[in-house]
Amino acid sequence: MTEAQRIDGLIAAAPRDAVALVHRDREITFGALDAMVAQVAGGLVAAGVRPGDRVVTWLPKSIESVVALFAASRAGAVFVPANPQLKAAQVEHIVSDSGAVLLLTSRSRSAGLDVAANVLTLEDDWGRLSGADPASMAVSADDLAALLYTSGSTGRPKGVMLSHRNLWLAADSVRQFLGTSPDDRVLSVLPHGFDYGLNQLTSAWAGGARAVLLDYLTPRDVVRAVERHRITQLAGVPPLWQSLAATDWGLAGASLRVLTNSGGHVHPGLSEKLRTLFPAARLYLMYGLTEAFRATYLDPALVDSHPESVGRAIPHAEVLVLRPDGSVTADDEPGELVQSGPLVAQGYWHDDERTAQRFRPAPAASVHEGMAVWSGDTMRRDAAGLHYFVGRDDEMIKTSGHRVSPTEIEDAALASGAVSGAAAFGRPDELLGQTVVLIASKQGEDAEARLRQALSTQLPGYMQPSSIVWLDAMPVNANGKLDRAALRRDHAR
Structure with a gap:
């Protein structure tokens, strides 16, 4: 080695x-x-x-x-x-x-x-x-x-x-598709205990770039850091991007060349706003799992024409969409996303039962040997080889005989402009199996009326929320991602 x-x-x-690292007034x-x-x-x-x-x-x-x-x-x-x-x-x-x-x-x-x-x-x-x-x-x-x-x-x-090997190749993978070079300045804004945050360091260094460390309290802290250090790469998760898109940037973002998102879905309205705010920056929409680091990214040139796609496999990864029998799905046929290759982790620490559920030998269709990760996520792949997230099997809403993706309801709610955050869940119902509950935070006047009107014109009847729970702010976990587990526990049972 x-x-x-x-x-x-x-x-x-x-x-x-x-320069490798910058923190406040120190650099090394x-x-x-x-x-x-x-x-x-x-x-x-x-x-x-x-x-x-x-x-x-x-x-x-x-x-x-x-x-x-x-x-x-x-x-x-x-x-x-x-x-x-x-x-x-x-x-x-x-x-x-x-x-x-x-x-x-x-x-x-x-x-x-x-x-x-x-x-x-x-x-x-x-x-x-x-x-x-x-x-x-x-x-x-x-x-x-x-x-x-x-x-x-x-x-x-x-x-x-x-x-x-997992960490080294993950750093090399991101360096390749972002084109990270020694003149880049990467804002390390996500926690290093989060694989996405740790990779901000390692992929920057793989390209010879500097990483600027920031623990932020408000979106304005991020704006000031971008301006002060002339940041060229900024990574975020959807709740952070939502906050940053609502912040006055002035000329502070002029240095940005690359924006990346993972840890959740960015709805088309938000991606359009980010590209308007930062017209010189390339927006990379990504999908991944901690168990295999990252799976796919969407070429920024395709964001306008395919805003719902999570793209194709990143370097060093192989992704397949499979039926329950292990065969590869047809174009546009939903199936489970399975990832193979050297980015796949070694399993869960001292947890053989959960490791066996998620990590299994690579499927017959894979070009790789060894273990693969069965994601539990439903995806579809189109004829051009682009992938689209449908939902997690354990989060799909089953109502009136229909399988409904929470993401579709959430995107419609966010597109209405009446909410700043949204999460949809299924609540048990004896007659329908489940009803739809939408949890959201208001944006602007008459939010509920505007939201109901928008949903009634965009979604069929079986996808309409039976109830809306309004929160002052949507909770996030320690990594800054929407805390769906807390929302389900507190509001959707």
Whole structure:
């Protein structure tokens, strides 16, 4: 395995004098970052970390928090980034479930934590960690590099196991189709415990670009960071894009060349608004799973003509739409999306039952051997090879004998201009099987009347909501995505 194939090797492979990271008024070159990673790796080894051990970080974004992740990798350990927005009980679960030997956090966050791991803080221990003799432990391409904890609709968060090969090829894939180059400045606005957020770092570095770290409180923070640092690439999830599209940008976005979306569907009205706000930027609409990083992207040239499509497979991925018997569907026939190839993760940490449900041997139609991910998502593929998300099997609404995609109802609601956020669910009904409940946040005057009018003209009767629940704001999870599990639990049962 060459140095550039281990995920921390991305830093060593970049031009040493180029800027790698920026945080507030600080910046650090790739050469200095690589040296600091090696020293902190030595500090972790001196603290008792051994190859294969899990190291959890629970910190806001900073140069030190990023160094800690890749220093764990340099020490041969497995890094486990806990989202800084998580609460103590959730972090305690991650530390316990992963069997971590060490947790690095801040002094204030460590107060009251009940964990078996060795707890170090930036304030008390960083000087010792960063002043150690450099270390670099050998790893192989298929060694476990990271555990990313992802929440499902039920149960506690589960750790997705990612190898060095998974992370390296994911970085290379995004670098390829975005065309990332050394003159790019990537705003790292999503949490690093989210695969999409972690890839903002790694794909930037794969292209020799700098990453600018930002923990934002309001959309205005993002606007100011884009303007100050002349950001060229900005990634978001739908709730963030919705907020940014409603913000006054002035000339702040003139530097943007690339916009990317994943973690949910961007309805055509929002994508049109983003392209109007940022006419010089290419908009990449993507679809993916934490279990296989990313599956597809839509060529920006096709956003106008195919606004509902999620596009074709990204580099290093193979996607197939399959019938229940494993055969490939015909054009425009719905089926389950199955992803094969080297981006597929190694399964769920210490959870053989759920791993067996989602990870199975690649189907006969695949060109790849090994495991594939059965997504549970219903897709269709058109004659041109473009893919369209229909819905998740466990989220499809079955009403009056019809199978209804929540996405179709949500898009119609958002297109009305009467709501700033929307989520549709099926509520049990003895007569109809399920009725449609729409949860939304109002936008403008007479929102309900405008929404009802728009839905009555755009959707058939069986898709009309039987009830609308109005919220002041739609809840999001720690990764910034719409928290559908909380909405279902609180409003759609």
